[in-house]
Amino acid sequence: MAKVGDRVKVQSSDTNYEGTVIPSSDKQKDVLMLKLNSGYNIGIKIDKNTKINIIGEFSGIKASPPEKYSHKPGLPNVTLIATGGTIGSKVDYKTGAVHMLMSPDELIANVPELTEIVNLKKILRPFSLASEDMSSAEWQKIAEEVEKELNSGADGVIVTHGTDTLHYTGAALSFMLKNLSKPIAIVGGQRSSDRGSFDGAMNLICAAHYCKSNIAEVAIIMHAEPSDSYCFAIRGTKARKMHTSRRDAFRPINDLPFAKIWKDGRIEIINKNFRERKDTKVSVESRFENKIALIKYFPGADPAILDYFVKEKYKGMIIEATGLGHVAVQPLNKKNSWLGAIKNAIAKGVLVCFAPQTIYGRLDPFVYSNARMLHDAGVLYLGDMLPETAYVKLGHVLAYEKHIEQAKKMMLENMAGEINEKISEESFLY
């Protein structure tokens, strides 16, 4: 009988298939799950007419304990940190919802190629959460694990993660890990592992290739196109989930991806602006100030919301402003003006920053008079920083710097590629 990881040829009543056996659902004992050469998974109903020929027995994955994964000399040592999300899930056939969690071993068994690319030195599972249930406590946990692994021999780290807030975590790791000298790949799936369109396998394979690369940056490794053509490696501070469901939902914003990565290991560098791999220690600064808010401005928004945050002793806020960095300043109905409430917040010591609601592009406080007035009142204009990245950076900065003028200076310093002085024309809607 064929077992997980074996290469097989299957002859069923009408068609022939060739692929690798992957784990089947417990509910479907008579179905053989195959990962085809195309990267797609299929389930083949097995009956008395089905012939299965094992054409290559797989011996890479022996048993659950991580230390038992095969170690091939010459391959880099990579730690996998599994945090939950679709990439580690399958459908619960009772309810139809995706939430049956797999063990990391099961996940790896789904992607047997992994062990041919890197030595999976260690598998960690600090928690298992849907990414919308995560917050700064989880970012801290991941950052601390990554630091420990890198400083004890790992040549790279793969973090598997739910996709909903994967880009927030990308920013968090970028800011929390200092003097980064190895590649960190954050990878998710938009389809669960038991679906034919499972994208996590290719994403994981490309993440493993990324960990062998020279790019010592936190990058999000996800499909670049709807098909299984190649992945992007996108800077953790310049990525955004731009579609609810597409496999190529993650896009670089105001930046080009570091690279395109193919399943076969080919890496095409697109953006040379990265730190290179070194043999130096990494440090972690994982504290986070949680008393901060991300607020989206909208026409008619009552400025009293700012008073609420001041009253609740918030230390900082990122306001998603319109256009080049505007909110109502001179409306006909004076009660709608945000200028007074913003001045009050600043007077109370709140760090008020603007980031672009348009997502793409750069703020500029010097073109229109409304923005000049806001800028003069002390609003910090964050250039081309993504609102989500700005939120994470603000929590990071305020955890370490209580002096507001110093914190403002840090917000405008380019810490982890979050500010791009020169945005390529090509990067719009890339």
Added chain:
Amino acid sequence: MAKVGDRVKVQSSDTNYEGTVIPSSDKQKDVLMLKLNSGYNIGIKIDKNTKINIIGEFSGIKASPPEKYSHKPGLPNVTLIATGGTIGSKVDYKTGAVHMLMSPDELIANVPELTEIVNLKKILRPFSLASEDMSSAEWQKIAEEVEKELNSGADGVIVTHGTDTLHYTGAALSFMLKNLSKPIAIVGGQRSSDRGSFDGAMNLICAAHYCKSNIAEVAIIMHAEPSDSYCFAIRGTKARKMHTSRRDAFRPINDLPFAKIWKDGRIEIINKNFRERKDTKVSVESRFENKIALIKYFPGADPAILDYFVKEKYKGMIIEATGLGHVAVQPLNKKNSWLGAIKNAIAKGVLVCFAPQTIYGRLDPFVYSNARMLHDAGVLYLGDMLPETAYVKLGHVLAYEKHIEQAKKMMLENMAGEINEKISEESFLY
């Protein structure tokens, strides 16, 4: 001496130019502003060596009162409603900021071709505001003016508008104008009229062409590409400003544009899903419920913000949820869960809706268990509706329907193309 609107050939010390004279800044008396055939504006310093030959005298624009604009038989009657914004502004050379407002006449003088395409039957200027200073009161005013004009002989209406919140106004007019039977073009500029890269001229020309078309919809008419190639006509409920400064910042979301429109009047229909021009009356429903909020979820967001809105007697809220429609439901730190606060808001009669934070794509409450729990709690999932459009629709619906179940039904009814049952693959990052 050449006057505004004249076609001239200019011979200066080094180069020759041919174009149309447009108004110059009062501060630069010795500069002749020319719109070149390429669409770009230039300022030519006039000295004793400059020769100006008038090759075509312009007689279209006679004087300020609108009734005096030339009327050419056979051209449709179009009303222009000027509301402010960059398209009606030029740089104040004293401060360097853009805020010197032009009269609508001056605006039209900058675009003399307009009067060759349509009869500008009437020019209205209900107010003059930067669009970030507008809110529902201004949307109501514009909608009411549009209705009056359409029901008294206008074949179409052009609304000039600041770009920051132009898409919110696009949605507002789409919902407020009922039984629309004529084209409504909303048009802005990303560069002021005295800059060489002024885009408002081409946008206005294409808007005039749109008003001659058969498309009886509210559309945003803006550059489709950075160059002066052609404009898009984008559905008012499916448009978003996606860049702080590019001339092609407005993009269709989850939809294809109605059409591409060229300066020469060529119109290529891309999306046939529109109402056609008819000779029927239009009605207006311009009431708006202002006690609503647009709230962006972010990791670690304190659910107490929802309690604040409930306490302040808000009637409804649009929450920008992550991925397919999620917020924290089962976080490790129970205090971060939004489920309780959402249930409480719903119990207090607040209409709680989710729209996609990813911008592109469609929500689906039936894939993951967190969303199922939120859906079961009574959260209304708004499919592929843009958060900004959803906000405007909620204010419109709650102004007319106090019964919450009925209001929920209306939110899910496709009123003005805001819900797209079938999204073309091509439309992602279009």
